[in-house]
Amino acid sequence: MLVAMELRQLRHFVAVAEDGNISRAAKRVFLTQPALSRQIKALEEEIGQCLLERQAHSIRLTVVGEALLPEARELLRHADEMLERVRNAGRALRLRVGYAPSLAAGMLSVAVGNFSQAHPNVHVELSDLSTAEMLAGLENEKLDVALCVGQQLPARGLKWAPLVRAPWRLAVSRHHALAGLSQVTPAEVARQPLLIYPRSDYPEYWETVSTWLREHGQQPRIAGEYDGAETLMVAVESGLGAAVVTTQMARLFPNRARFIKLTAGPEPVRIAAGYRSDRANDKPLAVFIEELRKAASAPT
Numbered sequence: 016m017l018v019a020m021e022l023r024q025l026r027h028f029v030a031v032a033e034d035g036n037i038s039r040a041a042k043r044v045f046l047t048q049p050a051l052s053r054q055i056k057a058l059e060e061e062i063g064q065c066l067l068e069r070q071a072h073s074i075r076l077t078v079v080g081e082a083l084l085p086e087a088r089e090l091l092r093h094a095d096e097m098l099e100r101v102r103n104a105g106r107a108l109r110l111r112v113g114y115a116p117s118l119a120a121g122m123l124s125v126a127v128g129n130f131s132q133a134h135p136n137v138h139v140e141l142s143d144l145s146t147a148e149m150l151a152g153l154e155n156e157k158l159d160v161a162l163c164v165g166q167q168l169p170a171r172g173l174k175w176a177p178l179v180r181a182p183w184r185l186a187v188s189r190h191h192a193l194a195g196l197s198q199v200t201p202a203e204v205a206r207q208p209l210l211i212y213p214r215s216d217y218p219e220y221w222e223t224v225s226t227w228l229r230e231h232g233q234q235p236r237i238a239g240e241y242d243g244a245e246t247l248m249v250a251v252e253s254g255l256g257a258a259v260v261t262t263q264m265a266r267l268f269p270n271r272a273r274f275i276k277l278t279a280g281p282e283p284v285r286i287a288a289g290y291r292s293d294r295a296n297d298k299p300l301a302v303f304i305e306e307l308r309k310a311a312s313a314p315t
Contacts, residue, residue, distance in 0.1 A: 022094060024058040025087045027051055028066065032084050035073050109138040110303055113149040113161040117244040117260065118286050120267030122178065123162060125310035130303050137299050143243070145216035153291055159300055162307070164219050165287025172292050176304045178311040180283040181261035184274040188254045191273065198276040201231035208238030208256035210247055224259045227281040248272065286311075 034040040041051040059066050066080035127139050152158030165175045187193050205228055214221040228235050238256040241247040248268050251258050261284050265274040288304050
């Protein structure tokens, strides 16, 4: 088996053979002319045959050199491809996860912790994103998996692994007039100044809440839009209004608000892990999704 030094010697031999001149080849491989000559001489001694016929201003391959040249090129090509595969494997040792905190609460941190213990060489990268950003990230391969509202059909080359169904609640401050109730009706919800996520970033959320109220003959009173779970909850705590959220928010902020059941509430949210269909046989991804399933089904 050729060692690293011998691979370098072969590279130098190929350079000389292709340039037909020791001086030009030396510049090409960043060696001095004497150093390159020594490398070729060492290779000839290793093989036990003369490879070059040295002339005044050029070189010519011997019969043995002519035979070695295509073999050396092929060997170096395989060596380069092997090195690239190894480098790519190193770059691939990461898992890029997009998520919405309001949906991933109670499962993502547990799944990442268990996955990292079992696979310490895989670096998990987390990104807090909107649904639109997650779908785009999966499509353009900037994300490996996304935790969001599960799609009903495998659209745009994506697959969905169901994780949990999350019922809806009305989040109010602990001092709110409704805080002592066990459940509220759609009419009572509609009478509250509602705090919501932006329609542009969370279209499925906006559609669910508005459609539910309309089906019960109610119109929402929008008091403010908030671009994340933390800012929405701060507004609720501050008494600026109420928010229709899933039980995942109760898991994320268990002591910061009252989460009241909704009478005839919307269909529970199907939270799922989305990934590209062509990644279905990716073992680290499959293991991570299985950890998400376990974490989602664990009692709270």
